[in-house]
Amino acid sequence: MQTDAPMPPRRSLAVGGRSRRGLGFGFQVLLLAAALAGAVVLSARLGFVQLPARQVATIIYAGLFDRPELLQGMDAVAPVVVWDVRLPRILTAALVGGGLAAAGAVFQGILLNPLADPYTLGVSAGAAFGAAVALLLNLKLAGAFSVPLFAFAGAVATLFLVIYLASGSGGMGSTHLVLSGIIVAAILAAGLSFLKYLADEEVGIIIFWLMGSFASRTWFDVLLVAAALALGVVVFMVFGRDLNLMALGDRAAASLGVNTRQVTLWLLVTASLVSAICVAVAGIIGFVGLLVPHLVRMAAGPDNRRLIPLAALTGALMLLAADTVTRAVLPHEVPIGVLTALIGGPFFCWVFRRQQRGRR
Amino acid sequence: MAGEAALFRTEGLEFRYGTRPVLADLSLELGVGRFHGLLGPNGCGKTTLVDLLAGLKLPQAGRITFQGRDLAARSRRALAREIALVPQDFSVNFAFTARETIMMGRYPHMPRFTPPSAADHRTVESVMDQTDTRRLAEQPVTSLSGGERQRVVFARALAQSTPVLFLDEATSNLDIRHALDLLNLTTERVRRQGHTVLAVFQDINLAAMYCDELLFLKDGRLAAQGTPAEVLTAETLAAVFGVSARVSRDPDGGTLQVSYRR
Numbered sequence: 001m002q003t004d005a006p007m008p009p010r011r012s013l014a015v016g017g018r019s020r021r022g023l024g025f026g027f028q029v030l031l032l033a034a035a036l037a038g039a040v041v042l043s044a045r046l047g048f049v050q051l052p053a054r055q056v057a058t059i060i061y062a063g064l065f066d067r068p069e070l071l072q073g074m075d076a077v078a079p080v081v082v083w084d085v086r087l088p089r090i091l092t093a094a095l096v097g098g099g100l101a102a103a104g105a106v107f108q109g110i111l112l113n114p115l116a117d118p119y120t121l122g123v124s125a126g127a128a129f130g131a132a133v134a135l136l137l138n139l140k141l142a143g144a145f146s147v148p149l150f151a152f153a154g155a156v157a158t159l160f161l162v163i164y165l166a167s168g169s170g171g172m173g174s175t176h177l178v179l180s181g182i183i184v185a186a187i188l189a190a191g192l193s194f195l196k197y198l199a200d201e202e203v204g205i206i207i208f209w210l211m212g213s214f215a216s217r218t219w220f221d222v223l224l225v226a227a228a229l230a231l232g233v234v235v236f237m238v239f240g241r242d243l244n245l246m247a248l249g250d251r252a253a254a255s256l257g258v259n260t261r262q263v264t265l266w267l268l269v270t271a272s273l274v275s276a277i278c279v280a281v282a283g284i285i286g287f288v289g290l291l292v293p294h295l296v297r298m299a300a301g302p303d304n305r306r307l308i309p310l311a312a313l314t315g316a317l318m319l320l321a322a323d324t325v326t327r328a329v330l331p332h333e334v335p336i337g338v339l340t341a342l343i344g345g346p347f348f349c350w351v352f353r354r355q356q357r358g359r360r
Numbered sequence: 361m362a363g364e365a366a367l368f369r370t371e372g373l374e375f376r377y378g379t380r381p382v383l384a385d386l387s388l389e390l391g392v393g394r395f396h397g398l399l400g401p402n403g404c405g406k407t408t409l410v411d412l413l414a415g416l417k418l419p420q421a422g423r424i425t426f427q428g429r430d431l432a433a434r435s436r437r438a439l440a441r442e443i444a445l446v447p448q449d450f451s452v453n454f455a456f457t458a459r460e461t462i463m464m465g466r467y468p469h470m471p472r473f474t475p476p477s478a479a480d481h482r483t484v485e486s487v488m489d490q491t492d493t494r495r496l497a498e499q500p501v502t503s504l505s506g507g508e509r510q511r512v513v514f515a516r517a518l519a520q521s522t523p524v525l526f527l528d529e530a531t532s533n534l535d536i537r538h539a540l541d542l543l544n545l546t547t548e549r550v551r552r553q554g555h556t557v558l559a560v561f562q563d564i565n566l567a568a569m570y571c572d573e574l575l576f577l578k579d580g581r582l583a584a585q586g587t588p589a590e591v592l593t594a595e596t597l598a599a600v601f602g603v604s605a606r607v608s609r610d611p612d613g614g615t616l617q618v619s620y621r622r
Contacts, residue, residue, distance in 0.1 A: 113453075245467065248464065249451060249453075251416060256440050256464060256465070257435075257437035257441075257467070258436065301460075
């Protein structure tokens with residue numbers, strides 16, 4: 001009979017009670033950042049036209065530091081393929097992965113539930129509904145941004161409805177939040193089905209949007225998600241220590257000086273905004289926000305001040321890898337949301353099963 | 361009791377959950393440097409009173425002064441440097457180690473984004489020795505037994521190094537040796553450092569052993585307050601709990617003992 005290490009695994013003792021989780025935090029961040037940079041270059045090589053890594057690195061360098069003279073003598077197509085086509089998609093994928101994973105870590109922390117994700121509170125259902133309305137009515141109010149804008153509005157409106165439903169005189173309990181999230185998501189799912197029914201022959205467009213994609217993203221998308229993620233990480237880090245205390249329950253956290261209601265609100269709104277922008281840009285991509293924080297917590301411990309940056313980097317790496325597979329490796333492009341669910345789902349089952357076996 | 365030495369004073373305190381009144385017109389004083397025991401039947405408002413005094417809830421009417429100033433005017437963080445609470449519910453939802461959990465007691469003293477100082481580490485280490493939690497230090501709290509976890513939470517409150525300590529049935533899950541150890545530790549802080557303690561007890565004998573002063577709460581009102589010798593009587597127990605009991609002196613230590621009749 002195989003006896004696995006109990007979950008979470010006991011870690012080796014370290015001197016002075018510091019950095020008991022193996023490598024130092026700074027080193028872990030550096031390692032992941034380096035891996036991510038490597039993955040960006042590698043991914044930019046791959047595709048319909050294969051390019052040498054050196055050429056890709058030169059193009060990126062020339063683009064970043066505005067040195068067009070470096071591109072002299074190169075095939076004129078290569079810089080266009082790398083800089084205008086592949087990089088925006090690659091960076092959007094990485095940033096969305098980072099955003100979903102960081103937001104997932106925060107949702108799990110607030111909802112006191114390691115199985116929560118950016119979509120638990122109905123943010124995805126709201127976004128899907130908003131996007132479907134825009135697609136169905138063929139709204140062009142804001143040109144090409146109509147669908148993302150409606151998705152974003154749907155997500156934010158849903159969030160505030162959920163917060164309103166969940167808040168009582170005694171603040172917002174995590175159970176109440178999850179419960180109202182489920183109720184609102186169920187109503188929106190029914191609404192979405194109705195919209196699909198109304199859409200008749202146009203239904204394909206809605207379904208395709210819902211499955212998520214990074215195809216033909218632009219530098220605008222990159223900057224939008226980057227801004228959201230940067231803002232999100234700053235807010236998450238400011239409240240990271242308070243979020244640690246909230247793992248002890250509301251009463252204990254309050255007695256340790258945390259204004260629980262205010263911290264919950266800040267973190268919920270920020271994490272939802274980050275998720276909503278990710279959904280608006282890329283469609284609905286599941287499992288990244290659930291699985292990545294869960295895995296990182298197993299490896300690096302539950303301290304949110306370390307967990308959130310590490311989860312963001314790991315999420316970026318994973319979603320970039322998945323998008324590269326579907327873009328450049330598979331014979332046909334599989335929608336990214338389908339791919340992450342197909343890989344993430346079974347993997348999550350395995351992780352969960354292992355945990356259940358290790359449980360006393 | 362001398363009004364000058366009152367650390368906490370409440371006047372006409374009222375608290376309701378929805379329409380259900382929990383505390384009604386409650387006025388009391390808690391003296392500095394004393395070990396107070398709070399006793400009463402289930403649902404009489406003990407936990408609510410503790411929450412109000414700790415500034416975790418606001419009363420619907422009445423006011424609370426702490427150190428002569430309005431309690432509601434203080435920030436949560438400032439209060440966390442003065443008052444520590446060991447709650448009844450000691451669940452921890454993520455696998456922090458015992459040492460990390462105890463270190464959280466130092467957070468109110470540490471500026472944001474600052475790692476623990478050498479003094480913070482020293483406090484945590486010494487508290488772990490006092491509470492017999494050192495051997496649990498590297499274990500995830502989620503894998504500890506209920507009693508072990510309660511000791512870790514107790515240690516966290518001690519690490520907070522506050523002059524006021526509230527215990528909400530803080531020893532209910534402990535075996536008798538650990539319960540006595542922690543209460544001895546608490547008493548020592550009261551005697552040596554002049555700390556003030558308010559502890560909710562279910563076990564009246566334990567309360568009689570440790571408390572300088574007992575407060576009996578019934579239906580959200582103060583039924584009796586005084587030294588054990590003054591208020592721990594068969595009449596009080598009959599009035600507050602509706603039980604018939606005999607109160608006698610322990611032949612050795614001289615503390616009062618309650619034995620119940622069926």
